[in-house]
Amino acid sequence: SFEKSKEHYEMLVASNTATDEDRIKLGRTLMAIGEYKEAEDLFGGILSRDPSNTTAQTLKSSCKNIDALKRDSTLWNISQEVIPDLMAAFSPVISNNKLILTGIDRNTVKKDPYTGLSYTDLYIIDKNESSWSQPSKIKGVNSKFHDGIASFTEDGNTMVLTRSNYGLNNQLQGNSSSVSTTQLYISEKDENGNWSNPKLLPFNDSKYMYAHPTISKDGNTLIFSSDQGGGVGGMDLWKVTKQDSIWSSPTNLGGVINTSENELFPSLLSQDTLYYSSNGHVTLGGQDILYAVDHGNGWTGPFHLSYPLNSSSDDFGMAFIGSNKGFFSSDRSGRDAIYGFEQFRPQIQLKGLVSRTKGSDPISGASVLVKNLTDGTEELVYTDNVGMFEVSLLPGKEYEVR
Numbered sequence: 001s002f003e004k005s006k007e008h009y010e011m012l013v014a015s016n017t018a019t020d021e022d023r024i025k026l027g028r029t030l031m032a033i034g035e036y037k038e039a040e041d042l043f044g045g046i047l048s049r050d051p052s053n054t055t056a057q058t059l060k061s062s063c064k065n066i067d068a069l070k071r072d073s074t075l076w077n078i079s080q081e082v083i084p085d086l087m088a089a090f091s092p093v094i095s096n097n098k099l100i101l102t103g104i105d106r107n108t109v110k111k112d113p114y115t116g117l118s119y120t121d122l123y124i125i126d127k128n129e130s131s132w133s134q135p136s137k138i139k140g141v142n143s144k145f146h147d148g149i150a151s152f153t154e155d156g157n158t159m160v161l162t163r164s165n166y167g168l169n170n171q172l173q174g175n176s177s178s179v180s181t182t183q184l185y186i187s188e189k190d191e192n193g194n195w196s197n198p199k200l201l202p203f204n205d206s207k208y209m210y211a212h213p214t215i216s217k218d219g220n221t222l223i224f225s226s227d228q229g230g231g232v233g234g235m236d237l238w239k240v241t242k243q244d245s246i247w248s249s250p251t252n253l254g255g256v257i258n259t260s261e262n263e264l265f266p267s268l269l270s271q272d273t274l275y276y277s278s279n280g281h282v283t284l285g286g287q288d289i290l291y292a293v294d295h296g297n298g299w300t301g302p303f304h305l306s307y308p309l310n311s312s313s314d315d316f317g318m319a320f321i322g323s324n325k326g327f328f329s330s331d332r333s334g335r336d337a338i339y340g341f342e343q344f345r346p347q348i349q350l351k352g353l354v355s356r357t358k359g360s361d362p363i364s365g366a367s368v369l370v371k372n373l374t375d376g377t378e379e380l381v382y383t384d385n386v387g388m389f390e391v392s393l394l395p396g397k398e399y400e401v402r
Helices: 002-014 020-032 036-049 054-064 066-070
Strands: 076-080 086-095 098-105 121-125 147-152 158-164 182-188 210-215 221-226 236-243 263-270 273-278 288-294 299-304 315-321 325-330 337-343 348-353 355-357 360-362 367-372 378-382 388-393 399-401
Touching: 002 020, 020 036, 020 054, 036 054, 054 066, 086 147, 086 325, 098 147, 158 210, 182 210, 221 263, 236 263, 263 315, 273 299, 273 315, 348 399, 367 388, 378 388
Parallel strands: 086 315, 086 337, 121 147, 147 210, 210 263, 288 315
Antiparallel strands: 076 337, 086 098, 098 121, 147 158, 158 182, 210 221, 221 236, 263 273, 273 288, 288 299, 315 325, 325 337, 348 388, 355 360, 367 378, 367 399
8 A cells, every 4th residue: 555655665765775766756655645745845855965856856846736736627527437357457448339458357366476466458348328248358369478458440450469578488588687578469350350369569679668559540650658778768658650561660759758757558549649647747646647749840748637537646548439538547446447537628718809009999800819839729810890809718728819
């Protein structure tokens, strides 16, 4: 539990051998249990010794602005989904109107020695009126070790998934640090609806972790998380593209998206809008869900999703149904679980008067440019015969009016 973690890190920080990394771990734990002022003071102490510690800077700012991060709580309605027979479930994906998720079976005997839990598998479920059906393992892609965290093309015929790294004799293979890394595999559905045996994607390197794929609707762009060399730090988000059936080498998404901490669980809502989780940007605690927009010349953002969709626990794995409903995963209940969400978009009307001097000489037919600084879109409106204009705005965006 977080309380036990707090006791452990407090004892460690009290010792002479404690490092700032240990203090940051204690601060993250304090954030997870809602002790933001104590965490802020701890991060402030780190910065007094090392003002260049960017992680401490970000986390201190998060603690200081916690009220602002929670102020838009009415924009989200969330509820936990009850999934039968699974001890834990996360990373929901919607394909062909079915919900695919990564799950841990509560009844399986074979355990992962690292977690003490069953190995993960990919499951498919459907909703019968108000309740979810029994989860069934997706045939053809689940193996004896970890399988999960998948993504599908729009037609549902191509799947990219995360799998344990297999070596000789079909056994787990470790890197030079004896860590069994995960790798990315691809599977195709045949005309009978059966999935092919997953094949290792060519850009994987068994020395590193490759995980959490999200594939574009056309199947030609893939974004994933990896700790491969040349990144910004920790687990970063990378991109590969496919041309003439050949995948490119991975390209790091850069410092707007990635931090010295971990960026995980990317999800492409569209070709230019990316949702993902990070514990290195502004956060309520743990991994928080953010989104960024690509205008073709670089990413804008990232923008933090407000409470209660984000919490002091780990929140990750967004899957949209349309533009304002869907599912995500969180461990706020003490285990990884699926939550449904609905985002409310209140109508905001901006009304203004254009005049030559304050309170007099209104100007009719004046052009007013309203620019959404969050996504770069613009709208041009004109004043009426008494100099008034009116335009609709979206919540959670920044605007410039000229």
